[in-house]
Amino acid sequence: MHVVVIGGGPAGMMAAGQAAKAGADVTLLERNERLGKKLAITGKGRGNVTNTADTESMIAQYPGNGIFLYGPLYRFTNEDLRRFFLELGVPTVEERGGRVFPQSQRAQDLGTALESFMSEHGVKICKGNRVTALLTKAGYIQGVKCGGVTYPADAVIVATGGSSYPATGSTGDGYTLAKQVGHTVVTPRPALVPLETVETWVKDVTGVALKNVEAKVTVNGRTIAEEFGEMLFTHYGLSGPIILTVSREAVVALAKNQRPQVHLNLKPALSPEQLDARLLRDFEKNLRKQFKNSLNDLLPQRLIEPIITLSGISPELPVHQISKVQRQALLATLTNLTLHVKGMRSLREAIVTAGGVAVKELHPTTMESKIIQGLYFAGEVIDVDGNTGGYNLQAAFSTGYVAGLSAAERNK
Ligand SMILES: Cc1cc2nc3c(=O)[nH]c(=O)nc-3n(C[C@H](O)[C@H](O)[C@H](O)COP(=O)(O)OP(=O)(O)OC[C@H]3O[C@@H](n4cnc5c(N)ncnc54)[C@H](O)[C@@H]3O)c2cc1C
The missing domain is CATH 3.50.50.60 (FAD/NAD(P)-binding domain)
Incomplete structure (x- = not known):
């Protein structure tokens, strides 16, 4: 034979x-x-x-x-x-x-x-x-x-x-x-492929890797994929294990000319109440500081600036002046950091076909x-x-x- x-x-x-x-x-x-x-x-x-x-x-x-x-x-x-x-x-x-x-x-x-x-x-x-x-x-x-x-x-x-x-x-x-x-x-077609986002701020945090986060992909408000674990910001968007896994559904949605969004929950282990309590504790500790200097324990250094911008709170605001409404806006940014998917990397960069x-x-x-x-x-x-x-x-x-x-x- x-x-x-x-x-x-x-x-x-x-x-x-x-x-x-x-x-x-x-x-x-x-x-x-x-x-x-x-x-x-x-x-x-x-x-x-x-x-x-x-x-x-x-x-x-x-x-x-x-x-x-x-x-x-x-x-x-x-x-x-x-x-x-x-x-x-x-x-x-x-x-x-x-x-x-x-x-x-x-x-x-x-x-x-x-x-x-x-x-x-x-x-x-x-x-x-x-x-x-x-x-x-x-x-x-x-x-x-x-x-x-x-x-x-x-x-x-x-x-x-x-x-x-x-x-x-x-x-x-x-x-x-x-x-x-x-x-x-x-x-x-590409499967397990990094995603490109409309948001360009990701470029400033290229290389920042996050552990224990949750990524949810939605189309018109409907969840089509969800994963928990590690991810990575890149100069064009998002990568890392959980993004590669949810990319399959995002790719299918893109092929149907839909506009998928990725929602990142940076603190999925905490309920909204627990996270709010955590923010209050961090603010309490940094009462005399400006807002931009109060998140060092909560987030990787390079992610602080974009999160502050997205929260809409002035970075210079003294921590003791942050209102409950502003704190809720920060909480929403941390638990629902939304990125709009505009495409995927090519088949050349896909982990599998x-x-x-x-x-x-x-x-x-x-x-x-x-x-x-x-x-x-x-x-x-x-x-x-x-x-x-x-x-x-x-x-x-x-x-x-x-x-x-x-x-x-x-x-x-
Ligand atoms: C960066 C990266 C990381 C990965 N990490 C993992 C991981 O950790 N775990 C996991 O499970 N999977 C992982 N994968 C996926 C995994 O590597 C592939 O699914 C697997 O290698 C497929 O094996 P295969 O033998 O079918 O094909 P391949 O490994 O692609 O091998 C095919 C071979 O055929 C040869 N060949 C092609 N055409 C011809 C031809 N005409 N004549 C002669 N020879 C030819 C090629 O040169 C090649 O050597 C990863 C993939 C990539 C790209």
């Missing part, structure tokens, strides 16, 4: 290694000179490889076709993945929110482990050439064309990734290859194409995408595992 795997990302490396372990003669073709370029930058270089959520809860974390992942996620679970890496010498640790990282805190170690797994099972690796065509005959896969050379194959696994962060090698080639052989490709090879054309238990026999898909090239928290890598590994084994066991 000769299996060709296209793409040396997490899905492709897992698929190639598993197929070889199961006895197939495997060749992996990677266009870059290096494998796992994107994997190495995941989780800010720390590699949030999976999540400890149980499989049912995990499926809910894939707003893009979670149900399709039911089989792969049960067949190769988060625990299987952690054990897999542990056996390869990469123990993992759980952090806040069930996020799992290599104990070494180096995403690079995941790639190195996958490379040694492939080498142990004899996978042949060809780097530096791009696959440009799938070769088929009468509905069966025959091989691929790569760098002008034909690679015959009994089974081919397309694991070329999506089209975000193209500098890592994933430029959407898998979509073209799939279309060439008759597959439907659901239009790729939504859309891809239509799941209805794939067998969910094997990842095999329903159109071309012997052709398989794995990873982000498929129309599945998950939230932040390790879900996208788990999906890549689980679908890679299933595709690799199924390809190797084909015709047995």
